[in-house]
Amino acid sequence: MTVVVEAQKLQKYYNSFQAVASIDFKIHRGECFGILGPNGAGKTTVVAMIYCFHPISGGKLSVLGRDVTTEPRFIKSRLGVVPQENNLDQELTVRENLLVYAGYFGISRAGARKTADELLHFFGLSSKANQQVEQISGGMKRRLTIARGLIHAPEILILDEPTTGLDPQSRRLIWEHLRQLKNKGLTLILTTHYLEEASQLCDELIIMHQGKILEEGRPLELISKHVGAKVIEVEISPAKRYAFLRSVEHLTRNYQLAGNTIYLFIPTDETATVEFINSYKEVQTYRVRPSNLEDVFLKLTGSGLSNDEESYDE
Numbered sequence: 001m002t003v004v005v006e007a008q009k010l011q012k013y014y015n016s017f018q019a020v021a022s023i024d025f026k027i028h029r030g031e032c033f034g035i036l037g038p039n040g041a042g043k044t045t046v047v048a049m050i051y052c053f054h055p056i057s058g059g060k061l062s063v064l065g066r067d068v069t070t071e072p073r074f075i076k077s078r079l080g081v082v083p084q085e086n087n088l089d090q091e092l093t094v095r096e097n098l099l100v101y102a103g104y105f106g107i108s109r110a111g112a113r114k115t116a117d118e119l120l121h122f123f124g125l126s127s128k129a130n131q132q133v134e135q136i137s138g139g140m141k142r143r144l145t146i147a148r149g150l151i152h153a154p155e156i157l158i159l160d161e162p163t164t165g166l167d168p169q170s171r172r173l174i175w176e177h178l179r180q181l182k183n184k185g186l187t188l189i190l191t192t193h194y195l196e197e198a199s200q201l202c203d204e205l206i207i208m209h210q211g212k213i214l215e216e217g218r219p220l221e222l223i224s225k226h227v228g229a230k231v232i233e234v235e236i237s238p239a240k241r242y243a244f245l246r247s248v249e250h251l252t253r254n255y256q257l258a259g260n261t262i263y264l265f266i267p268t269d270e271t272a273t274v275e276f277i278n279s280y281k282e283v284q285t286y287r288v289r290p291s292n293l294e295d296v297f298l299k300l301t302g303s304g305l306s307n308d309e310e311s312y313d314e
């Protein structure tokens with residue numbers, strides 16, 4: 001598989017603050033590569049170095065075989081970018097936003113019109129083409145920003161938190177569009193703090209925390225490596241907790257404490273553990289569920305990943 005982005009000992013300092021600490025990763029053509037992490041992990045900083053917005057402070061970073069420090073113009077011409085903050089021109093219409101952007105890439109007026117109409121159709125925005133951006137919904141603005149990132153037919157599309165702040169339905173619609181783009185062979189680089197988004201879309205991901213890469217791999221592999229198939233959330237009073245953990249040791253030693261809950265990680269079959277918990281009278285309540293990436297993050301850092309309440313249960 002062709003490597004399209006390669007970082008070696010990549011670093012970023014903002015003055016003396018180290019936002020990215022000597023990280024290595026490779027992104028292959030045609031995959032959806034996820035950068036997952038909580039607020040301040042360094043996700044935006046990493047993608048902004050890839051799209052040559054922030055200069056790197058150390059190490060090496062190449063995109064499409066070119067060095068970001070020496071060939072930013074070439075790289076920018078081949079990348080589409082959907083930034084974290086909405087920067088559409090509110091006063092222009094939906095179609096004009098695409099046409100003006102096409103102008104920056106030197107695309108002919110006729111070519112731009114044709115591509116803009118195709119993109120508006122693909123993203124379900126044709127009926128809004130002549131409306132002012134300030135009049136369309138948040139989900140539509142996000143789809144328009146993605147369409148804008150594709151106007152020059154880039155080889156790689158970078159999406160910085162493409163669905164943050166959107167309702168679940170708009171989010172799912174964007175996932176569907178991104179899946180279709182990936183199926184057409186486009187390479188996607190996506191940052192997110194939504195575990196479900198990463199699980200649904202990403203082939204490979206890195207989990208970042210405080211500028212470092214904690215783990216990398218395929219979502220399902222990471223789950224089976226760190227937490228196994230099932231999680232049992234056990235509520236038990238803090239005074240009884242350690243006695244319980246000692247008693248359950250013969251069934252699993254893999255667990256994490258968070259708040260008042262013990263998360264027991266079960267490699268395959270939970271039956272024996274559930275039987276044991278049922279017989280352990282100090283347990284107040286328990287809940288069995290499939291494991292997910294949030295558990296991986298919890299296991300790796302001892303704390304949750306979500307920035308807000310809406311990450312998993314919607």
Ligand SMILES: Nc1ncnc2c1ncn2[C@@H]1O[C@H](COP(=O)(O)OP(=O)(O)OP(=O)(O)O)[C@@H](O)[C@H]1O
Nearest residue numbers: 014017019037038039040041042043044045046193
């Ligand atoms: N221009 C800047 N100047 C100084 N510090 C910065 C700058 N941009 C980011 N930082 C700091 O670098 C760290 C990483 O920020 P970054 O925006 O890359 O994180 P993030 O993972 O994208 O977070 P979020 O989920 O909130 O978007 C943070 O501590 C942030 O405060």
Ligand SMILES: [Mg+2]
Nearest residue numbers: 043044045084
């Ligand atoms: Mg960010």
